[in-house]
Amino acid sequence: MIPTSEVLIFSMALLCIGVLGVLTRRNAIVILMSIEMILNAANINFIAFSQTLNNLVGQIFGVFVIVVAAAEAAVGLAIVIALYRNRGTINVDEINLMKW
């Protein structure tokens, strides 16, 4: 049995890497990849507590998180394609139509 604190520290590190990617990268596709890593980190937390508490609900939630991640990736990448078609770039610094 893995110590829960180690799993939590790992998931927190993965979350930090994902947040770092979202905040520092300017490529919309890499930002979506970082969001996938953040969702994975949340999923690892669910699994860790499912193991610790010997309760299956965490794994059920994990399945739903994966469903949401798949839907998010599909819609997000479709938005990226539409963005590229309309503006010719996917650099999020140059997409500032709604900035004041």
Next chain:
Amino acid sequence: MDFTLLMFRVLASAALVCGILVILCRNAVHSALFLVGVFISVAGIYVVVGAEFLAVVQVLVYAGGILVLFLFVIMLVGKDAMVGKRRMRLLATVGTILIILFGLLMAQQLNVAGEGGTTGPDADSTRLGNIERVGLALFQDYILPFEVASVLLLVAMVGAIVLAREAY
């Protein structure tokens, strides 16, 4: 050291190294390939922690589906669209330092919190395997969220097709 613990540490290190490389690579294709490493390592961690069904789903959905989607979009968009002038060096540096500090603080808190696990109700855990138990729970207690999730996937599919369509 326990073998599962050793496996967990190896897989966690691999996932973290791949994750760092995902956000450091300049080329988006390399990022996508390192993302496969992250997903496979996390699937291995699911196996080690005892969630075999989720490990299989992780490999199928993430490594099989989402990654192919990412690579297709990278191919469609092309490389020239991704180069842009690098701005906000200072902000990125400060943000990096702050996030690392946040991580260290959280790690310390987690170490202080320690192990406080209680044993919940899971009577079938000795008789049935993980996949049977997840399947039973999914189709008995959580049948309504399961159906809602399928509707969500349908809506996402329709939305993605409409968004990426050629002409409106």
